[in-house]
Amino acid sequence: MSRAKTLGRITGTALKLHKGGLLSASHCRHVSSSTNLKDVMEKLIPEKQKEIVEFRKKHGSSKVGEVTVDMMYGGMRGIRGLVTETSVLDPDEGIRFRGYSIPECQEKLPTAPGGEEPLPEGLFWLLLTGEIPSKEQVDAISKEWNERAEIPNHVITMLNNFPSKLHPMSQFSAAICAMNSESKFAKGYSEGIHKSKYWELCYEDSMDLIAKLPTIAAIIYRNLYREGNPPDSIDNKKDWSWNYASMLGFEDPQFVELMRLYLAIHTDHEGGNVSAHATHLVGSALSDPYLSFSAGMNGLAGPLHGLANQEVLVWTTKLQEALGGEVSDEHLRDYIWNTLKSGQVVPGYGHAVLRKTDPRYMCQREFALKHLPNDPLFKLVAQLYKVVPDILIEQGKAKNPWPNVDAHSGVLLQYYGLREMNYYTVMFGVSRALGVLASLVWDRALGLPIERPKSFDTPSLKKLVGAS
Template sequence: MASVLRTSRTKPVWSALARARFSSTAPKNTTLKERLAELIPLELENVKRVRAEHGKKAFGPVIVDQLYGGMRGLPALIWDGSVLDADEGIRFRGKTIPECQELLPKAPGGAEPLPEGLFWLLVTGEIPTQEQVTELSKDWAARSAIPEFVEEILDRCPPTLHPMSQFSLAVTALNHNSAFAKAYQDGVSKKEYWGPTFEDSMDLIAKLPNIAGRIYRNVFAAGKLPAIDPSKDYSHNLSTLLGFGDNAAFVELMRLYITIHSDHEGGNVSAHTGKLVGSALSDPFLAFAASLNGLAGPLHGLANQEVLIWLSKMQSQIGENASDEAVKEYVWATLKGGQVVPGYGHAVLRKTDPRYTAQREFALKHLPDDPLFKLVGQIYNVVPDILLEAGKAKNPWPNVDAHSGALLSHYGLTQMQFYTVLFGVSRAFGVTAQLIWDRALGAPLERPKSYSTAAIEKMFKDKS
């Protein structure tokens, strides 16, 4: 479909100072850990300055409806990797998705950014060199093997156990070899917490393709799991483990997919859960396993599965190449049946999700004639107006989940129960980047105050 994506024009939320801080490229000839060690003392001073200047200032009111409404919009967390603005969309360390696509290093012959570069950006705020990204690929490949007992855990899982449950089990079990847990038991200084946290985070990200590949092969496919190729990038190895490494377009899709799903500021369930559990000094494996359990919910990461189910049902009922009127009738029937249109609306965004836009542009380039993609385009053209007419959504625009299933299924990855596992592999990048900085900056145990309904009533009664 050739429709123009509907977006609103707004002023950027990032100040000139913030843009300057996060616009530099990484110094050459340094590893990620070496660069991080250089940046930590600088950021400690920066945080100290911000708290000295602004620490006693009010930062937004709290109303009772926010307490009952899931803390919606409540400013309560520091999350440095990304910021989500309701009108502008997501920025990774100040950079939009199109900017990341342009600036981050690519694989030879590729057009999409390498997730290795995105992780470097999330951790440092800097664009790495091609050589630094290549070394990061090699480092992750060298760390990629999972313990035999974790392999046995996965192999003994019944195929009826949801892939996300298996994913969480395996990541939790990796805690057995946690560098942070061992260092903490050995009495490591608080100032050095970030070092073993970094090592655990690197190990975690590196091992996720082997875990995801083993789950996919056990549940949906056959054949021996191939070995990680140290000469290939992270997304290529993940694609190979899933059985799609020979398809260059699928590999490119994985590079884009992991990049745009990596982080979405700290208030979403998976990110917040990882930060919360990590604040108790649980190691990155335990913290991220908790993130995965939140991601597995149908109101979060499982939504991409829900979208494809809905699309498949629609396609089976109205057929391929159906008219706009047939699509409208099906959407209205969904709403009148008391259901929502999956993939539309967002807790924060009030425009078309830039991650949806990136996937749409990929589809227009690689699979413009795919019937399911055409249906996704038709839905985009009709659903927002219907939702506005029905009064069903403050934000009638599509989010990232509205598109990803159509892309994956086009290349033969049709097992929708597995989709959230890919989301989980991606989300590890943002969660671990923040965990590293939380330990480096000495972030405290997260402990918000809660109130009972009776206490709220008494509070306002006493004030009246």
């Protein structure tokens, strides 16, 4: 049975909403033949604008949920308050990119010659348009990103002058922010461009930024971990992920395939996570995509968001050292129980929204089963997957006892020799750009306003609910 079919049983069969109607999961949308993504967007945006105007006219006063005091004090968890067109996270199914599950994306999106994993370029096309792109359309994106990849000299100088003690994510965010010297959106806004053109300049900035990120990320990696040796130049014959892997210094075809998978599945996770929301929030003030995405990366750098896979890997490595090689399930259960009884958690298990095994975990597991089934660290991760959920269910505290994406990604990167854990969040950030910037383009296309929710202090909130 193919990987797509196997994982399809996990995520379930979907029905997709498109232009007011339901399409079966087997339907593959190839609406446009043009290889110019901007031209495709120009045709789609008026249709979407009309759809939303009509929807708001009929249902603008409809209530979509309620807000409790616990939600307000609990990080707004569960409050329905954002519109994000690119993806939806279902608690029981997992992430869907424009209606497509990860297994469906693996099956339908174009791959590189001889490869099996979806090209991130194709996922970006899907996120922006809702359409499954052709191979020719994906190749056109690869070509365009290669042509836009040149980094401003002042940014290269800044990166080369950063002290080695400055965290990779701080360097990444600072370089992104500094590149706003190139912003077409900022320039156009200062010249008084009409707001109907905002999306076009946001699109241009986003394409430029995505194209440049692998080079920026590679310079940071090689400055910190490869004695400052500059990365190779962009190869116009390579796709986005392949160029990134090559600039890091990795040419193993399996690692390149892993990069394609990694960069595809980490792109988007609906709009409420910190990096997506921060990008949207700052962008709502009409800050350009460079400033907006830099803000998102500052959020991703936090230990409760993008650093999770690093923490999982540290914990798993210590577990491996403590147990001393292969152990029985019973011995592992005792260790996990002792961990929980001591007040600690098992990192990599549970999710704020998901209530099942993360499909992103499963596709990485399938990759590992195919390419590194005998790796000791992967075997331990697989054993944890067998043992931990039952223990967490028995304990009764975890809302979701299943592993998330962070429980697996670090193990794969370690296997192929990318062992510098402090750098992992930068890779996450390179991927996340595709989702949050696609969403930002749609924010400007739909004319979404500045975000400004109402806040209360505790005395005012007590008065509002009638508390003494």
